[in-house]
Amino acid sequence: MRLKKRSPDFLLFLTTMLLLVIGIVMVFSASAVVAEQKFGNAYYFLKLQLGWAAISLFAMVMVMMIDYYRIKKLAWSFLIMGLVFLVAVLIPDIGKEIKGAQRWIDLGPISFSPAELIKLCMVFFMAASLSQTGEKIKTLRGLIFPHLGILGLVVVLVLLQPDLGTAVVLGGTIYLMLIAAGARWAHLFGLAVTGVIGVIAIIISEPYRMRRLTAFWDPWQSPLDAGFQTIQSLYALGSGGLFGLGLGRSRQKMFYLPEQHTDFIFSILGEELGYLGVLVVILLFFLFIWRGLRIAVTCPDAFGSLLAVGITCMIGFQAIINIAVASGSMPVTGITLPFLSYGGSSLLFTLLGVGILLNISKFSTSR
Amino acid sequence: MNPTAIGVRRRIYYLFIFLAVILFLLILRLGWVHLVQGEELYQMALDNRMRDVPVEAKRGTLYDRHHKELALSISSDALYAIPPEVRQSGKEQQIAQELARILGMEEAVVLEKITRNSRHEWIKLKVPPEQVEEIKRLRFKGIDFAEKSQRFYPKDNLAAHVLGISGIDNTGLEGIDKSYDSELSGTPGRIVIEYDAGGREIPQAMHMYIPPKDGHSLVLTIDETIQYIVERELEKLYQARQPKAATIIVMDPSTGEILALACRPDFNPNDYNHYPAVNRRNVAISNAYEPGSVFKIITAAAGLEEGVVRPDTPFYCSGGLPVGKHTIHCANYRAHGSQRFADVVANSCNVGFSSLGLNMGVNSFYKYVRAFGFGQKSNIPLPGEALGILVPQSQARDIHLATMAMGQANAVTPIQMLTAVCAVANGGNLMQPQLVRTVLNVHGEVIQESSPQVVRRVIAQKTSEELRLLLEEVVANGTGKNAQVEGYRVAGKTGTAQKPAPGGGYLTDEFVASFVGFAPAEQPQIAVLVLIDAPQGYPYYGGLVAAPVFSAVVKDTLRYLGVPYELPVQNSSVEVPAGEKSIEKKITVP
Numbered sequence A: 001m002r003l004k005k006r007s008p009d010f011l012l013f014l015t016t017m018l019l020l021v022i023g024i025v026m027v028f029s030a031s032a033v034v035a036e037q038k039f040g041n042a043y044y045f046l047k048l049q050l051g052w053a054a055i056s057l058f059a060m061v062m063v064m065m066i067d068y069y070r071i072k073k074l075a076w077s078f079l080i081m082g083l084v085f086l087v088a089v090l091i092p093d094i095g096k097e098i099k100g101a102q103r104w105i106d107l108g109p110i111s112f113s114p115a116e117l118i119k120l121c122m123v124f125f126m127a128a129s130l131s132q133t134g135e136k137i138k139t140l141r142g143l144i145f146p147h148l149g150i151l152g153l154v155v156v157l158v159l160l161q162p163d164l165g166t167a168v169v170l171g172g173t174i175y176l177m178l179i180a181a182g183a184r185w186a187h188l189f190g191l192a193v194t195g196v197i198g199v200i201a202i203i204i205s206e207p208y209r210m211r212r213l214t215a216f217w218d219p220w221q222s223p224l225d226a227g228f229q230t231i232q233s234l235y236a237l238g239s240g241g242l243f244g245l246g247l248g249r250s251r252q253k254m255f256y257l258p259e260q261h262t263d264f265i266f267s268i269l270g271e272e273l274g275y276l277g278v279l280v281v282i283l284l285f286f287l288f289i290w291r292g293l294r295i296a297v298t299c300p301d302a303f304g305s306l307l308a309v310g311i312t313c314m315i316g317f318q319a320i321i322n323i324a325v326a327s328g329s330m331p332v333t334g335i336t337l338p339f340l341s342y343g344g345s346s347l348l349f350t351l352l353g354v355g356i357l358l359n360i361s362k363f364s365t366s367r
Numbered sequence B: 001m002n003p004t005a006i007g008v009r010r011r012i013y014y015l016f017i018f019l020a021v022i023l024f025l026l027i028l029r030l031g032w033v034h035l036v037q038g039e040e041l042y043q044m045a046l047d048n049r050m051r052d053v054p055v056e057a058k059r060g061t062l063y064d065r066h067h068k069e070l071a072l073s074i075s076s077d078a079l080y081a082i083p084p085e086v087r088q089s090g091k092e093q094q095i096a097q098e099l100a101r102i103l104g105m106e107e108a109v110v111l112e113k114i115t116r117n118s119r120h121e122w123i124k125l126k127v128p129p130e131q132v133e134e135i136k137r138l139r140f141k142g143i144d145f146a147e148k149s150q151r152f153y154p155k156d157n158l159a160a161h162v163l164g165i166s167g168i169d170n171t172g173l174e175g176i177d178k179s180y181d182s183e184l185s186g187t188p189g190r191i192v193i194e195y196d197a198g199g200r201e202i203p204q205a206m207h208m209y210i211p212p213k214d215g216h217s218l219v220l221t222i223d224e225t226i227q228y229i230v231e232r233e234l235e236k237l238y239q240a241r242q243p244k245a246a247t248i249i250v251m252d253p254s255t256g257e258i259l260a261l262a263c264r265p266d267f268n269p270n271d272y273n274h275y276p277a278v279n280r281r282n283v284a285i286s287n288a289y290e291p292g293s294v295f296k297i298i299t300a301a302a303g304l305e306e307g308v309v310r311p312d313t314p315f316y317c318s319g320g321l322p323v324g325k326h327t328i329h330c331a332n333y334r335a336h337g338s339q340r341f342a343d344v345v346a347n348s349c350n351v352g353f354s355s356l357g358l359n360m361g362v363n364s365f366y367k368y369v370r371a372f373g374f375g376q377k378s379n380i381p382l383p384g385e386a387l388g389i390l391v392p393q394s395q396a397r398d399i400h401l402a403t404m405a406m407g408q409a410n411a412v413t414p415i416q417m418l419t420a421v422c423a424v425a426n427g428g429n430l431m432q433p434q435l436v437r438t439v440l441n442v443h444g445e446v447i448q449e450s451s452p453q454v455v456r457r458v459i460a461q462k463t464s465e466e467l468r469l470l471l472e473e474v475v476a477n478g479t480g481k482n483a484q485v486e487g488y489r490v491a492g493k494t495g496t497a498q499k500p501a502p503g504g505g506y507l508t509d510e511f512v513a514s515f516v517g518f519a520p521a522e523q524p525q526i527a528v529l530v531l532i533d534a535p536q537g538y539p540y541y542g543g544l545v546a547a548p549v550f551s552a553v554v555k556d557t558l559r560y561l562g563v564p565y566e567l568p569v570q571n572s573s574v575e576v577p578a579g580e581k582s583i584e585k586k587i588t589v590p
Helices: A010-039 A044-065 A069-073 A075-088 A114-138 A140-159 A164-181 A185-205 A207-217 A228-240 A265-298 A302-326 A344-361 B004-036 B038-049 B083-089 B092-103 B107-114 B129-138 B175-179 B181-185 B224-241 B269-274 B292-306 B341-347 B350-360 B362-371 B398-405 B414-425 B461-477 B542-561 B580-584
Strands: A095-098 A101-107 A110-112 B050-055 B069-081 B121-127 B143-152 B189-194 B207-210 B217-220 B245-251 B258-264 B314-317 B320-323 B326-329 B337-340 B429-431 B436-440 B446-449 B454-457 B491-500 B506-519 B526-533
Touching: A010 A044, A010 A265, A010 A344, A044 A344, A069 A075, A069 A114, A069 A302, A075 A114, A075 A140, A101 A114, A110 A114, A110 A344, A114 A140, A114 A164, A114 A302, A114 A344, A140 A164, A140 A185, A164 A185, A164 A302, A164 B004, A185 A207, A228 A265, A228 A302, A228 B004, A228 B038, A265 A302, A265 A344, A265 B004, A302 A344, A302 B004, B004 B038, B038 B050, B050 B143, B069 B083, B069 B129, B083 B092, B092 B107, B092 B121, B092 B129, B107 B121, B121 B129, B121 B143, B129 B143, B143 B269, B175 B181, B181 B217, B224 B245, B224 B258, B224 B542, B245 B414, B245 B542, B292 B341, B292 B350, B292 B362, B292 B398, B292 B414, B292 B461, B292 B491, B292 B506, B292 B542, B314 B341, B314 B350, B320 B350, B320 B398, B326 B350, B326 B398, B337 B341, B341 B350, B341 B461, B350 B362, B350 B398, B362 B398, B414 B429, B414 B461, B414 B506, B414 B526, B461 B491, B491 B542, B506 B542, B526 B542
Parallel strands: none
Antiparallel strands: A095 A101, A101 A110, B050 B189, B069 B121, B069 B143, B189 B207, B217 B436, B245 B258, B245 B526, B314 B337, B320 B326, B429 B454, B436 B446, B491 B506, B506 B526
């Protein structure tokens, strides 16, 4: 089935670019003091992020031009590649341990996170497999083999790093894809219950996760320990008020709020640009989700449609969780804010996803 | 389009709504954090980032009633370190070395202080100006001065027990400085600087100076001149007789205002560490003594008020009065024979007073003892006041009554005794003893003014007048002749009490000599109590040791107050300092 090519979705592109620009500005603002302190160069993280942005944008444009149907054919290969890296990162000599978790693979001057790769690979695989499965997804057998089976394997590997945040984002994304693919509500309900029980079990099994969970209910119980990040994040957001302290004027970035240019960049944004800045960013993510799902709806084929759903949900769901953590609405879990957080792998795979979305948008039916 | 696509499309709408709702909830949540909790969180964040250096408030001044300074606060420079800044400068060793040299301190001690894990550390208080200059010139990072105020008592020992002492941290430790600490100390200010989490000052940081609110000043009821007179006479006595303790209190009987209060042994509040702790004891309010004969004033007042006795009521003293197994004797086993009650008072006849007490009965007697304020705090605004000890009314037997009536068995504080005598002097009202006339704010404006407070009426005006005449007679012709003051009619009573021995009975070699009285007798301007605890040597009688001191104090005080003479003055040697002359007078044994 070949349709007339249209121009890619401009609003999605614009939204992406705006988020990217805001991200680069905020990475600089949030990281300058730390960079100056650590590397004697305030522009250290800015330069790296600009480099990664350029590479990622180039990759995005390249992906826009390929025939996205080739992804369907290569879905198993992508999955296996993702799994190889995921296993590799667990091997002590290959994976780099940072802060007690093995999440990075060192590739000479750069390091990348297989978790970012596997998320995209899983979306590819699920979109391909679910479009193939068709109506059989309504059967338990069709649901479990291979979808839940593969998901379970990947989630276990991710948890071995351990990286609960990514596991939750991945599980959530695939779950949203299963909804879109038309799985039975009863099955979906059972799956949700299983998932929640699983997450609770994992939290209870690890004392530090348990502390984070209780600290979420009342961060002021342990202001120097588990509640520290939440409190410092709330301090930042609250300090911003309606209009913010002004760009570059964050106080909490002065070593008070950890991960200020990565996981907690949203808090610095809230402090410097206030509630208005926060609203703009949330609005941009809303636009992104809207355009992404619109592309899915208007896509003439099931694979493209499910692929668009997967990519949109992957980015949108991760953004929601990051913002929920920053605003103290959820226990702390270390995941980045797509487009905004500092980090090469995150940006690269996010923009690759956007490239595919834009690619699919070229083939939409007129609606 | 395949049929699933329609289902898929509907499911995608659901997803969209689901995600949109979550985003909306996040917008609400963030609105709450930013807009509702924002101000509070901002303050908390600010507090979290602020380091502050306390700036002490200046302690209020203590003035005498004529606004002469008795205690004031002077500023001194205190050196402090902000250890994170010192550590960051990397010059800890050099700073410690230089500071140790200038201040004459151990280098290791300085180094430990300036690198301690704290935000703010005092290195040395009271740094002399030239050292301050030298240190300031070195401009060390994280080393600075803050003004600290230091209490200074310009008149040294004068009224030390009233003024009290205050410590280095700007808190009153004793005396008025303690009891009025909250008024005097003010509210400390702060210098606040915003820091990053590593203890570095941040660019465009918040600097705030919250100025301290200086303390209020107090105008005391103390009259510096009268206090000088009292201190002089007390010191003379203390040097001559070396008693264990001694005190003189001068009170205005009509208002209850304390005009002077001095104690021995004493201390210099500027240098209180160099005196034994016992010297800081305010004998006038903290010590309870058996009052001895001065308490007969109370017995007489009770008897007259109750109508049990009249000034001309006849008494007979055989020198002894059997009470149960005991016998009450008059001093030196003298027998006074037939006498009127007025003579009983003038002669300080124990037998007469004991029988008066027995006539009155326990209930009436205790009623007056309590009404005059014994067994209760006078509530003079000084810390450490004693209650005194009364024989419990339920246990009081005849022997108690007989001895209490002549001033034994009970223990009273000097301030209680004088306050009670003031009630006799002023027409019958027990006054609240006062030490503070007005409270002044920083600008010298009166923010609180005290007025005389009548605690209760104890005896009638008529009783007061009768008793004044009887007490005048004591000084004019009785045991208190040494208290006479040329040119004035003086009323008063002597007292020589034995001191209870530990374990029962009385010491044979220690006495408390006292005199309490007022002048001029008709319209009393001052009431004075002189009490000497265990004077060395002989004589130890109140009439011989205390009365002359009373006379000297009253003479100079009345002259200073400009009270006109009531009686013709025989010789014109008013220039002769009082005290010396009284001692030359012929002494009479009570």
